[in-house]
Amino acid sequence: MQRRDFVHQSLLAGGALLTSTVAEAAKGKTDTSSLSEKPFNLDYAFHDGMFKNHGGDDFIEQIKFAHSMGFRSIEDNGMMGRSVDQQKKIGETLAKLGMRMGVFVITSQNWHWKTSLTSGKQEFIDLMIKDCKEAVEVAKRCGAKWMTVVPGNYERSLSHEYQTANVINALRKGSEILEPHGLVMVLEALSDNPDLFLRHTDQTYMICQAVGSPSCKFLFDMYHMQRNEGNIIANIDKTWSETPYFQIGDNPGRNEPGTGEMNYRNIFRHIHSKGYKGILGMEHGNAGKGKEGELALIKAYRDADNFLANPPR
Template sequence: MKRRNFLQQTALAGASLLTASGVSAAGNSIYRQPRTAGSAPVADKPFNLNYAFHDGMFKSHGGADFIDQIKFAYDHGFRSIEDNGMMGRTVDQQKKIGDTLQKLGMNMGVFVITSDNWHWRTTLTTGKQEWIDKMINDCKTAVEVAKRCGAKWMTVVPGNYERSLSLDYQTANVITALRKACTILEPHGLVMVLEMLSDNPDLFLRHSDQAYMICKAVNSPSCKMLFDMYHMQRNEGDIINNLNKSWDEIGYLQIGDNPGRKEPGTGEMNYKNIFKHIHGKGYKGILGMEHGNFQKGTEGELALIKAYREADNFM
């Protein structure tokens, strides 16, 4: 189904929600008439910060095609995407996404730099050559993927805790592996961002001070931190203070309210204050929308856009 026809069919369904919520006033509408042949796009103004959505977040409005979702999101003020599974897409898909972003003046955020989810196993912490070789090969592949889709950042997770080794030996093994990866990425100006996760206690990298120390030890512009505020709220809290402490090694930010891992305003975190603080520090990078939609369908997507407009309204 063509994007403009799909939007026309959903306009009536979304109209009542917008009127009831008071966001349909001139200049603040989060729903726009679809593009028509030969006409220029009518887009909402960009946000104060650069939020990046992912595939599926706007499928009820844009359809199953990620390209059409990108165009819909652009019309509503978003200027970046992220795509964890970019390395698994076909070369043709990677190029089409990159071309679309370039034409719209949008940015590509992170993709995950693993070919077979090795980061969910006990890997770089072991110091074993087989895992270092796998990472080096994935980095070489990632360089080509990044060229096609216009990416600069890629997510890396060092793997699980190796219980046969002390924490210090594991840390040294991770630093050694990451330094070797940087020799592949650095000549291309690419940056791997280390993500601290809260999914399970077996994961090696869980706290901001730990990632900060590793980045300092690797000592490369191609190795920085991915500060996912959802995971960090679960693992350590004190988000603003911990952002400040590790700021010079943070290369990328991600969003998700807690509990639930949905859009801002659905949990306990005060994202308006957090966004204001990040903006005040002069952050010009991407904030990945690494969460689900609180509500399903077209109404849920409109509510998500409204939530970001409200949280981003800190000026």
């Protein structure tokens, strides 16, 4: 099949899915017409369950609904735990709709919540290698490029410097597996637990620089960084060369933009002004419940995103 024929057929298929979704939405009691617009200026990625009241429990149907609302990406932390058939179906749906797959968590056994890569123990290095190899196959099925890695908890029997060296060595081994496939592990600094080793932008930036691979970069989760250090826009600039992926969540509450103290209008405008073409994962909950809560979430993103094109004078 010629490339132009393939693209043409994909667009037709995507249009059919979109038409079907809008028609189904029209049968319901909620009016989504005012929110169903062209794609957003930035590429926001929702996750399974975020639109379940409109799309149902089936993630595929949620994807179709979100596409009709202008979203063009998803992320799915638990992708590695889905069946091979589900992974393929999600990938095929995204391809038909012209959407992108964001991050999934590269680890299959939640070992990152325990003392792990920081310890330098071979058992964790072996698990890292195993999971990276499996992640390559998962990425092929669902069309992913980015995958989340968290090094683990602080190992208090070792100095910070030894732990850092252990993490760098382990990540280099993982990068060797991913790099030939053009895949990228993105390191997420977190605020959930003070025992976690990776917590700050400068720390993550330094590790990425030390690993020195295009397959090891920084996942800048703005909710976690607001809690740990603040100064979001300045730190975005400082870590820009190592940051191919962002995640969103207002603080406090970890819900959509506009529900907390963070000025996402200005943050989005700054990221957009730097020419960012990557994905921003909607790594948060819904402030409201039911269909009304989902529509409020979409409106919050429209309000913040429209600010990029129409800032106040």
